[in-house]
Amino acid sequence: MQLEQQLREQLRGKDILLMTHIVLGYPSFEVNREVIKQMVESGVDCIEMQIPFSEPMADGPVILKANQDSLAMGTRVDECFSFAAEITRQHNIPFLFMTYYNIIFKYGEEKFFEHAQECGITGLIVPDLPPEMGTSFLALAKSYQIAPILIFTPTSTDKRMRELEKYGNGFIYCVARRGVTGKKSSLDQEFNAYLQRCKNSTKLPLAVGFGIQSKEDIERLKGKADMAVIGSRTIQLVEAEGAEAVGQFIASLR
Amino acid sequence: MQLEQQLREQLRGKDILLMTHIVLGYPSFEVNREVIKQMVESGVDCIEMQIPFSEPMADGPVILKANQDSLAMGTRVDECFSFAAEITRQHNIPFLFMTYYNIIFKYGEEKFFEHAQECGITGLIVPDLPPEMGTSFLALAKSYQIAPILIFTPTSTDKRMRELEKYGNGFIYCVARRGVTGKKSSLDQEFNAYLQRCKNSTKLPLAVGFGIQSKEDIERLKGKADMAVIGSRTIQLVEAEGAEAVGQFIASLR
Amino acid sequence: MDHNGFFGNWGGAYIPEVLHQTFQELKEEYRKSRRDPAFWQEYISLMSTYSCRPTPLTYAENLTHHFGGAKIYIKREDLNHTGAHKANNVMGQGLLVKRMGKTRVIAETGAGQHGMATATMAAKFGLECTIYMGEEDVLRQRPNVFWMEKMGATVIPVKDGSRTLKDAINQAFRDWVTNVDNTHYVFGTACGPAPFPEMVSWFQSVIGNEAAEQIMKYHGKMPSHIYACVGGGSNAMGIFQRFLGEQGVELIGVEAGGHGADSGAHAIRLSSPDATPGVAQGYKTMFLQNDDGQMKHTHSVAAGLDYVGVSPILSDLWDKNQVRFESATDTEVMQALDLTMKKEGIIPALESSHAFAGAFKEVGQLAKDDAIIINQSGRGDKDIFTIAHAFEDPSWKEFIIDRAREYSK
Amino acid sequence: MDHNGFFGNWGGAYIPEVLHQTFQELKEEYRKSRRDPAFWQEYISLMSTYSCRPTPLTYAENLTHHFGGAKIYIKREDLNHTGAHKANNVMGQGLLVKRMGKTRVIAETGAGQHGMATATMAAKFGLECTIYMGEEDVLRQRPNVFWMEKMGATVIPVKDGSRTLKDAINQAFRDWVTNVDNTHYVFGTACGPAPFPEMVSWFQSVIGNEAAEQIMKYHGKMPSHIYACVGGGSNAMGIFQRFLGEQGVELIGVEAGGHGADSGAHAIRLSSPDATPGVAQGYKTMFLQNDDGQMKHTHSVAAGLDYVGVSPILSDLWDKNQVRFESATDTEVMQALDLTMKKEGIIPALESSHAFAGAFKEVGQLAKDDAIIINQSGRGDKDIFTIAHAFEDPSWKEFIIDRAREYSK
Numbered sequence A, B: 001m002q003l004e005q006q007l008r009e010q011l012r013g014k015d016i017l018l019m020t021h022i023v024l025g026y027p028s029f030e031v032n033r034e035v036i037k038q039m040v041e042s043g044v045d046c047i048e049m050q051i052p053f054s055e056p057m058a059d060g061p062v063i064l065k066a067n068q069d070s071l072a073m074g075t076r077v078d079e080c081f082s083f084a085a086e087i088t089r090q091h092n093i094p095f096l097f098m099t100y101y102n103i104i105f106k107y108g109e110e111k112f113f114e115h116a117q118e119c120g121i122t123g124l125i126v127p128d129l130p131p132e133m134g135t136s137f138l139a140l141a142k143s144y145q146i147a148p149i150l151i152f153t154p155t156s157t158d159k160r161m162r163e164l165e166k167y168g169n170g171f172i173y174c175v176a177r178r179g180v181t182g183k184k185s186s187l188d189q190e191f192n193a194y195l196q197r198c199k200n201s202t203k204l205p206l207a208v209g210f211g212i213q214s215k216e217d218i219e220r221l222k223g224k225a226d227m228a229v230i231g232s233r234t235i236q237l238v239e240a241e242g243a244e245a246v247g248q249f250i251a252s253l254r
Numbered sequence C, D: 001m002d003h004n005g006f007f008g009n010w011g012g013a014y015i016p017e018v019l020h021q022t023f024q025e026l027k028e029e030y031r032k033s034r035r036d037p038a039f040w041q042e043y044i045s046l047m048s049t050y051s052c053r054p055t056p057l058t059y060a061e062n063l064t065h066h067f068g069g070a071k072i073y074i075k076r077e078d079l080n081h082t083g084a085h086k087a088n089n090v091m092g093q094g095l096l097v098k099r100m101g102k103t104r105v106i107a108e109t110g111a112g113q114h115g116m117a118t119a120t121m122a123a124k125f126g127l128e129c130t131i132y133m134g135e136e137d138v139l140r141q142r143p144n145v146f147w148m149e150k151m152g153a154t155v156i157p158v159k160d161g162s163r164t165l166k167d168a169i170n171q172a173f174r175d176w177v178t179n180v181d182n183t184h185y186v187f188g189t190a191c192g193p194a195p196f197p198e199m200v201s202w203f204q205s206v207i208g209n210e211a212a213e214q215i216m217k218y219h220g221k222m223p224s225h226i227y228a229c230v231g232g233g234s235n236a237m238g239i240f241q242r243f244l245g246e247q248g249v250e251l252i253g254v255e256a257g258g259h260g261a262d263s264g265a266h267a268i269r270l271s272s273p274d275a276t277p278g279v280a281q282g283y284k285t286m287f288l289q290n291d292d293g294q295m296k297h298t299h300s301v302a303a304g305l306d307y308v309g310v311s312p313i314l315s316d317l318w319d320k321n322q323v324r325f326e327s328a329t330d331t332e333v334m335q336a337l338d339l340t341m342k343k344e345g346i347i348p349a350l351e352s353s354h355a356f357a358g359a360f361k362e363v364g365q366l367a368k369d370d371a372i373i374i375n376q377s378g379r380g381d382k383d384i385f386t387i388a389h390a391f392e393d394p395s396w397k398e399f400i401i402d403r404a405r406e407y408s409k
């Protein structure tokens, strides 16, 4: 409830919210720090921080490489927690963890939630954990008041959406298309129909992600979604032009 | 009968006869001519001239190579006949053709015998023609008065020897051991027993071949065989020391 | 399998939401087919006209005398079309694909055997086909890549991670979530999200069913031991299932010992303390991972065993002490291969040679009137580049150098 | 076969006298075995437990549709242990060797398949083994040499003559006459002195016997055409025999057209005027020879068809118009191979691909309700070096160059 309320408050006076994605430890925690600062200052409303995993099966080449490079430089899960604690103290927007289930499972589910809560994390995105596999996870999410972000996809039937929504909290993550992160999505008529179906299936705020890359994309989502998610694009930007370029890019999206 | 009589005549006054082997066209007909001359002058009693064949399955490496090289230089069957005609006119010892059956078959059996007779050839050694396969061959041999030389081997049973002898003429070629031409044979006790079996099986003169290489070998055969056959040894000698060396070598054997 | 795809504590289906619907359809088709005797009949008839089923059970007389213990029988999956048990699984899934009306298949491959089998099936069934193969494995198993391409498949070398089997699996999933509508992912072993572990084991069960009948016919009673190598676990499950619960039959899975259990360079999940429970590649099992849950690099001379996870069904049987797990090192495996070639004129795949090595360690102590079965999951002549290399055969090296000289001109 | 080993004008036993006795024993053992039903039973049981008999008959649905003519069935000798029909002959002779009490076997080999099969049999039967292989073939088929050596055989490259199959045969005979007491020469095809042509054909007859039963079961009537490649002629004899004299079954032997019938670079004995009757390698048949009776060089992309002679039994059937002979060029053969891989997921050996090429030229014109059988004598994955080379596959070349670089260090 915490996360949903916070987002709804932020939505007052804004057409649409912006969520961005960073991969922790890539290219370094240093750079993460700077990027987040710029994002927050440029008006990002929510940030998902990915704890890297060696097998990121739902990620495309950009984020996949970021995961691997981060791990190759020695990033540990505990460091991700410390970093989160630091960041959430500094910035007053919601921060989420995005990671694969094994990171949580191996850490110990309850311990993970406990630490996440201590670190000020308000939501969790776990792309390989459908609710059927997450009974204890969902129960813990409830007791630790951390929103489990469920995912709608273009292949989800209405029935499936209604089922997912029962477990969801904070917001629903609508992936814009089939596939992995990174490639551009065409936000066409078919997409609009799909988004309408999503809307009909939940009362939670709707975030749209996967391939959202430009002001134009975001304009198209206004009125149809509550939050736009920028993923791979900022990672590429940092790779190409450095952390400094992020602020300007984010500002240009609004 | 011609050949047998001639050999028996030559045997008068000699302990043992010598037969030598040359491969026609190897290293050239020129050299063949010189080698034969030296052989005859040094007292060789009989010469088998091999018409080369591309598949000399019963020959060892020395004669095999001689066959191949002769063919590679273009030796033709008709040249072998012309050469034989020339040589038999010049020298007054028996000359035989040795070759594989395909040469005869392809030439035409009757035509082959006719030409062989015209060229003064008195015997034929065909190592891949057992009498069962040679019905017409044996009949032609009889009518053209050319001796078909049959072969006894250490694996021949007494029964088989008696059978072979029925078809044989001129002499019997006892191969000294299992195997192909060229390698040294040990003329031991077992060999003596075998030679005795050969003797018991035929009234024809006995020639012993395969691996006879030295005066010592020939000494051992005296009294047991009628003729010793020198094969690969002279070919190697010509290769190593030239045609001139042959006369001295032959002389040294006696 | 419970309704969530678990076997005891293991298994499940940890899949991206975009695959939910396609898994529903797959499970439904699988359930229907499994209930339909005509399906199994069609499957058996396909396997006996296109592949060589039933595969023989060979009595290894010379090896038996050599070790002087129990009688050694070899189940000859190497005689399958394409040279390994992988054909059983692939042809079965091919029939399902036809029923589901999909037009494209994808697969991961380690040794190349599963890729070969899938490319073969795709050619036969007229399906489009893409094979993901770790770059390192592409290098190890080039001939298989050549044949896959010749059969019309596209082979994509995977350059991420450790560039082996697990990375090829991730990449195949990435393809699948993108092309889910027309594409079926032909999973190659008894791992991955449910229903794959059970479904693959079902298709492979033909091995054990035949073996049971054959051993009764030749030996008159059940075997005392059955040995199978364990990569993902499909050939092991294939032969084990029929004998589970048979009195007096011990089932032994042989894992890849690599440079040794203590070396860190191996792929031993169940018979060493190096693996811990985890969730990856869509399922929960014992994984070789670090304390953070990051997967470790593995090593085996056999590409097909060089994998971080293991069938959840085997983890369950291990939990329940119904299957014993052992390992064999690269060196032991090469020795077992050498002996088997010389004594029986049979060339097991490097993967299968693990089962032989495992059996050879024990068979001498077993009673002479008992029999054991070794599952020969595949043939080794595909592995010429690895095997000739591992034996350091000098004339092989010379031959390759000569060939290269010709190609470099 | 008459008592001198002739089939019409062809055959016989033109052997050095030293072999007379051993041939007597061989003929006697063969005659006894042929009369003894227990022998054939032992043979069939060996082949069904050690190799994969009966081999399947596969309906090639896609090829059938592609050509739009008669139904195409493929007899799958490629699924035999060691990958070719050669196993049938070798295992049969192995049983005879055991009965004769000999302890050593020798063989010639062209493609390497017969050598592989013989080395395998020798390992299984505990016999010493020496394989003669033309030097050129050693180069073409190095992997087979590696495996033969690994199975304990000694492989001797033959450097005489054209350094191919016929020279290996001569060399094997030279070994035989030397070691006749303990050695049996396992002749690899339906050629050579009697009783080999008939005896080898007898062992191979298992192919046609199975095929007849199978085609009746699947197709309900006899096939209209049967295609087999013809090197020495053993796989062709193997499948043809059973159908000789069957009404409406046409038998077609496909020879190696090499660079074309007019090129002089081929191995066409019966379907071109280039061959004439001759006697070599122990038997009388149609040989590719010059006017003096010297054997010519032959050429084929398939080592196993690259031979100057042909089975005397086939020459006789050709004389009597009971078998029709055609040829396929190297180019046609590569195309047929390519198509078969893509359409059916099956990789015929280059030798066998000749039978496919021959059939593909005709099958489109044949009635749809008829069926043809193509004898797939072996599998092509052994030929990777030749096939990848012939297709000029660039990544294959690169791979070889990389490997060589590693070995040259």
Ligand SMILES: Cc1ncc(COP(=O)(O)O)c(C=O)c1O
Residues within 6 Å of the ligand: C084, C085, C086, C110, C111, C112, C113, C114, C188, C189, C190, C229, C230, C231, C232, C233, C234, C235, C236, C303, C304, C305, C349, C351, C352, C377, C378, C379
């Ligand atoms: C011949 C062979 N055996 C065994 C395996 C291991 O797989 P599994 O454990 O699923 O049988 C492979 C995998 O590629 C293989 O090719």
Ligand SMILES: Cc1ncc(COP(=O)(O)O)c(C=O)c1O
Residues within 6 Å of the ligand: D084, D085, D086, D110, D111, D112, D113, D114, D188, D189, D190, D229, D230, D231, D232, D233, D234, D235, D236, D303, D304, D305, D349, D351, D352, D377, D378, D379
């Ligand atoms: C696969 C295969 N097919 C055919 C042949 C030709 O032999 P044959 O004509 O005796 O069947 C060979 C010979 O090596 C072979 O390996």
